[in-house]
Amino acid sequence: MNDCRWEWTDAPDGVVGVVASSTMIERIYYVSSRGSLRRALCQDFPEAGQAQSHLVRETLGQIKEYFQGKRWMFDLPLNQRELTxxxxxxxxxxxxxxxxxxxxxxxxxxxxxxxxxxxxxxxxxxxxxxxxxxxxxxxxxxxxxxxxxxxxxxxxxxxxxxxxxxxxxxxxxxxxx
Known part of the structure; x- marks a missing residue:
């Protein structure tokens, strides 16, 4: 999945990272530090580049709204193809x-x-x-x-x-x- 992009934002007690292809959210990380996020990204998505795509930006925006108490539900295309x-x-x-x-x-x-x-x-x-x-x-x-x-x-x-x-x-x- 070399068309994946990722970006992160601070969370109240850690960091949230989002990885997305052009059409779907591939993974969301909620980890304790940027270092933990980078290690996970290198392991799980070594070819993904740090860059904001529309989908990454939208996802981070919705997550920020959640942490601000402004959002209850999420409207995001999650890639669940690998799930049973x-x-x-x-x-x-x-x-x-x-x-x-x-x-x-x-x-x-x-x-x-x-x-x-x-x-x-x-x-x-x-x-x-x-x-x-x-x-x-x-x-x-x-x-x-x-x-x-x-x-x-x-x-x-x-x-x-x-x-x-x-x-x-x-x-x-x-x-x-």
Whole structure:
């Protein structure tokens, strides 16, 4: 994929990097530092060049709006061709979860049509190629504990994202009430 371009932006507790072809988002990274981003890009997309394309710019803009509390949902063409049917079903189901709300791995498996596949859902979340846009930070353990998070600062980032989303919900409810 030598037509891919990438760019990054600062996030509250790390860096978000976006890799896109001319038509699709290939990968979103949410990592702790620019150095971590460069290492991941060199490994996963060695031929991609740093340059803003329309799609990279649009994606970064939507992600910035999310971090500013101005965006709930994303409207981006994600390249899911490499995902299995199971992974796509889990991602699609998860994207219907409202911001600030959580869902357990077991509940997500059941809603996606794969009752009893909580561990497999956990693996899908751990390898999510589109963090934030596919909101794996909303998935928690059945007992209510947060569990781990493979992006940025780990569980601390997960907790911060959920808290920010809950605040967005409160602001919207106060405005509409």
């Amino acid at each position: 049917d199971f992974q796509r079903a889990v991602h699609t189901t998860l994207m219907a979860t409202r911001p600030g709300e959580t869902i357990s791995y077991a509940e997500l498996a059941e809603k996606a049509g794969f009752s009893g596949a909580a561990r497999a859902v956990g693996q899908v979340m751990a390898s999510n190629p589109f963090p934030i846009v596919v909101p794996c930070h909303r998935v928690i353990h059945r007992d209510g504990s947060l569990g781990s998070y493979s992006a940025a600062s780990g569980a601390a980032s997960k907790q911060q994202l959920l808290a920010a989303e809950r605040q967005m919900n409160q602001n919207i409810n106060a405005f509409s009430g």
